[in-house]
Amino acid sequence: MKLRYLSLGAVALGFVIGGSASHANADVPGGSGCEGSAVWLEDGLTIVAETDGGPYTIPRSDTVRWEGSVTDAPGVYSGSVTVELPPPFGEVEIDSWSGDSESTSNSGEHEYDFPSLVPAGVEFSVNGEHIDENGGCSGTIAFEIDGGPFDSPIAPISLGGTALFAILTGLALKPLFMKVI
Amino acid sequence: MSYGRVVLSAFLTMLLMLFVAADLVLFGVLPLNSIVVTILPLAGLVLGAVLAIMARKRQSAGAAPAQTAAV
Structure with a gap:
C-alpha cells in the first residue's frame, strides 16, 4: 500500500528523487526555484506543479512521466511527501528523501495501480516539501481517483x-x- | 434510564456520527482533511449524552404520574 501511495505522492508535485539527482518541486513559496510536472500517459492529464492545486481526477491505474528541477545545485537536501488527514491526525508521510547532490534535474516514469479498497471520488490533499542549501519550497495538490463511491x-x-x-x-x-x- | 445508559447512548451516537462522516467523505461531500470529519463524532458524543438525559427525564416524568395513580 505504501508503494502505491508513494507513486501518487511522487507524481503529485513532481516531488520525485532518484539516484543522486535532486527532485522536482513546485515553484511555490521558497527560494530554490523548484519546478515540477507530470503527464499521465494513458489518461493524457498534465500537471505543472506551479500552476494549479487541483483537485485533479486521476485514473485508478496509469503510468506517469514526471520531471523536476531546481535552479542551482542543491547540495545537501531533504524533503517529504505527506497526505493530509482530518484534524487532529495531522499528516501521514508517504515518502521522504535526503542526500547530497550537484544535479539540478531529474525525470522518470512510474506505473501505479491503486487497489479497489482506495475509494474513488474522495478528495485528498498531498503536500510536498523540499529543502536544500539554496532554500526550500513546498506545495499542495488535491487529487481524487476517477469513479464512483x-x-x-x-x-x-x-x-x-x-x-x-x-x-x-x-x-x-x-x-x-x-x-x- | 441509568447513567450507564447515558454513556452507552453517547458512545453509540458518536459511532453513528463517525460513520456519517465517513459516508460524507466517501461520497465526495467532504474532503478527507475536513475539520467536519473530526467535529461530527465529537458532536455525536455530546448530542447522544444530551438526548439520553432528555430521555431519562422523560422516562422519570412518565413514571411519576403512574406511581401517583397506583397510590
Missing part, C-alpha cells in the same frame, strides 16, 4: 455501519420517542 467496498461497509448504529442509537434512546402517559 461504489467502486470501493468501503462505501457499502460504511453505509452498513451507519444503518447499524442508527438502529442501535434509536434503541438506546427509545424512551425519548415513546409517548409519555
Whole structure:
C-alpha cells in the first residue's frame, strides 16, 4: 500500500528523487526555484506543479512521466511527501528523501495501480516539501481517483455501519420517542 | 434510564456520527482533511449524552404520574 501511495505522492508535485539527482518541486513559496510536472500517459492529464492545486481526477491505474528541477545545485537536501488527514491526525508521510547532490534535474516514469479498497471520488490533499542549501519550497495538490463511491467496498461497509448504529442509537434512546402517559 | 445508559447512548451516537462522516467523505461531500470529519463524532458524543438525559427525564416524568395513580 505504501508503494502505491508513494507513486501518487511522487507524481503529485513532481516531488520525485532518484539516484543522486535532486527532485522536482513546485515553484511555490521558497527560494530554490523548484519546478515540477507530470503527464499521465494513458489518461493524457498534465500537471505543472506551479500552476494549479487541483483537485485533479486521476485514473485508478496509469503510468506517469514526471520531471523536476531546481535552479542551482542543491547540495545537501531533504524533503517529504505527506497526505493530509482530518484534524487532529495531522499528516501521514508517504515518502521522504535526503542526500547530497550537484544535479539540478531529474525525470522518470512510474506505473501505479491503486487497489479497489482506495475509494474513488474522495478528495485528498498531498503536500510536498523540499529543502536544500539554496532554500526550500513546498506545495499542495488535491487529487481524487476517477469513479464512483461504489467502486470501493468501503462505501457499502460504511453505509452498513451507519444503518447499524442508527438502529442501535434509536434503541438506546427509545424512551425519548415513546409517548409519555 | 441509568447513567450507564447515558454513556452507552453517547458512545453509540458518536459511532453513528463517525460513520456519517465517513459516508460524507466517501461520497465526495467532504474532503478527507475536513475539520467536519473530526467535529461530527465529537458532536455525536455530546448530542447522544444530551438526548439520553432528555430521555431519562422523560422516562422519570412518565413514571411519576403512574406511581401517583397506583397510590
